[in-house]
Amino acid sequence: MRVLEALLDVFRNPQFYSISLTASTPLIFASLGGVFSEITGVVNIALEGIMLMGAFVSTAFTYYTGDPWIGILMAMVVGMGVAWLHAWASIKWWGDQIVSGTAIILMAQGITGFLMKPVFGQVGQTDLEKFKMVKHITREINPIIKPIKLPIPEKTFLGQAIGTISPLVILAFVSVFIGWFIIYKTTLGLRMRSVGENPEAADTLGVNVYGIRYFGVMMSGVFASIGGAFLSVGDTGIFKELMTGGRGFIALAAMILGNWNPIGAMLASILFGASEAFANQLQSSKLIEVSSSVKPLFNMVPFVVTLIVISGFIGKTRPPSADGVPYKKTD
Amino acid sequence: MEKYWGFIIPVVSVLVALIIAAFVILSVGKSPVEAYIIMVKGAFGSAGAIVNTIVKTAPLVLTGLAVGFGFRAGVFNIGAEGQMIMGALTATAVGINLGWAPPYFALSLTIISGMLAGAGWAAIAGYLKAKTGAHEVVTTIMLNWIATYLSAYMVQVPLAVGSGTPKSPEIAPSAKLPVLMKVGPLEMSAGIIISVIAAIVMYVVLEKTTMGYEVKAAGFNPYAAEYGGISISKNITMSMAISGALAGLAGVVELMGVHHRFLGTLSGGKGFDGISIALIGQNHPIGIIFAALLMGALRTGSNEMQFAGISKHIVMIIQGIVIFLVAADRIVRTMILWRKRRKVKA
Secondary structure (H helix, E strand, C coil): CCHHHHHHHHHHHHHHHHHHHHHHHHHHHHHHHHHHHHHHCCCCCHHHHHHHHHHHHHHHHCCCCCCCHHHHHHHHHHHHHHHHHHHHHHHHCCCCCHHHHHHHHHHHHHHHHHHHHHHHHCCEEEEEEHHHHCCCCCCCCCCCCCCCCCCCCCCCCHHHHHHHHCCCHHHHHHHHHHHHHHHHCCHHHHHHHHHHHCCCHHCCCCCCCCHHHHHHHHHHHHHHHHHHHHHHHHHHHHCCCCCCCHHHHHHHHHHHHCCCHHHHHHHHHHHHHHHHHHHHHHHHHCCCCCCHHHHHHHHHHHHHHHHHHHHCCCCCCCCCCCCCCCCCCCC | CHHHHHHHHHHHHHHHHHHHHHHHHHHHCCCHHHHHHHHHHHCCCCHHHHHHHHHHHHHHHHHHHHHHHHHCCCCCCCHHHHHHHHHHHHHHHHHCCCCCCHHHHHHHHHHHHHHHHHHHHHHHHHHHHHHHHHCHHHHHHHHHHHHHHHHHHCCCCCCCCCCCCEECCCCCCCHHHCCCECCCCCEEEEEHHHHHHHHHHHHHHHHHHHHEEEEEEHHHHHHHHHHHHCCCHHHHHHHHHHHHHHHHHHHHHHHHHHHCCCCCCCCCCCCHHHHHHHHCCCCCCCHHHHHHHHHHHHHHHHHHHHCCCCCEEEEEEHHHHHHHHHHHHHHHHHHHHHHHHHHHHH
């Protein structure tokens, strides 16, 4: 009974909803990125690596310039560059897209780990105070993007849940709707979808297949890197080695579950984010005693949920027909 | 020429990766020549270094075979890491309870239990792919994390012993692999022999048996194979299970030959190394042995480089570049053909 009580208590706590949003945001960005890439026919499992680069680059530029927005901007640029590398291998060289994605994840893990010491002066995870000491910086550095206050009374449930919110969370939802609009309501979106469904036909009609695919993949880099940057400068203010912890793959699952539609991917991301928040809240519940040694079992929850959902719902969703198939243009 | 591409592409990719990595080392103000000399010395410079390299190579051969077998069967087993953990974890649970058993019994039971656990863990992903179409890349990654957290729990609660770093008790002496050679404190167990035997078995199965033919046919062109009477869904599940058994065996070798108890760092990315190894070895068992030796040497050598102030993450960068070039092998082909054309012109 106490366990049931504790379960229900999680939902009554406004904190659960605010943590759910925080946990969902990186997934929303990354899965939107996944949609942009795969809708044009390029599988992008490199999301995990691009997110990691985004988290690293944004932290680095934030620490050196003192402005987290510059960090985000640079993360977008670098994310686009990393995605270009994947696009170049996949589109120009007809490379195996899954293997190329794996390569990029490894490179991202290697590069971020390798640069920890030269950039931040320490390994493992960053520490702002130590960084300032090592690099002789005395000015004030704000490592986190300041949350904004919404005009909701603070005392109310809603006010406690989402009254104070990171602008990046709002940006995530705005991006999803813009993404949806581009893909389903514009000529560009029609071309993206046609290139992903039937590149031969699109080519015959004069659509630049390679150009559209480059656009899709590079946009996925932009979104995934903001998602990664949210983990560092949007939430914690630090960079930790391998801090993405599989979120790129959960975002891929959200994209599949959302049927390659930005809105569907967003809803699936919220489901996965909420399951992470749920496990998180349950283990700090005051109603049941959770010893620290069983914590790993709670950490397992989002991955178990993703595994079950992805195998239960798949087949009911359909990928773009030419997803993952290189287009071999004949001159 | 075509015949030799399988050899040329990985070799050129590795060379290109080493050159690019040299610039990365240069960019942080270190000498790449010095770094590579330290690396080679660290991997092969003394009897101890060589033993260390071979010890590191043994499980890598197996994870390389695991991923390579998957590739041959048309599945991308990115979950060797999780299967390795489950193999080692199960073998630990069995191995610590076999104090009463004679070595031949304890050894075989521990090895088999670990392989079965790896096979079962991978078969989940295979079954889901066959039945529901869930892509194995996503499911095996989820299974990796689940295995990681499950093992973290197991060594903190049910299998925990002592204080400090969470760890299991030691397995029974009769379940430890025999030691072939000892250099100082370093022991080389029979793990490397198990690995080489596994490679030979995989070669025979793939090249000389009907089952191997079916696996390759299903991997090469699933639709044609199905038309030819080969059950694809059965083949996917079975291929994943065999791949997982090899990864599980890697965990077993690491447990019974090196650590003798389950520790958190036991798998340490070796499952992911298997991907690079399979691709460098072009999914061929003999190629995989050499690729694993290369990776084992890089890992051992990079530990020495770490002392010289160069992060061992450089190995991951090298791996990433190699995999990237093997994935888009037309880059390498074009590079070589372009140079040749230029020679012809001149």
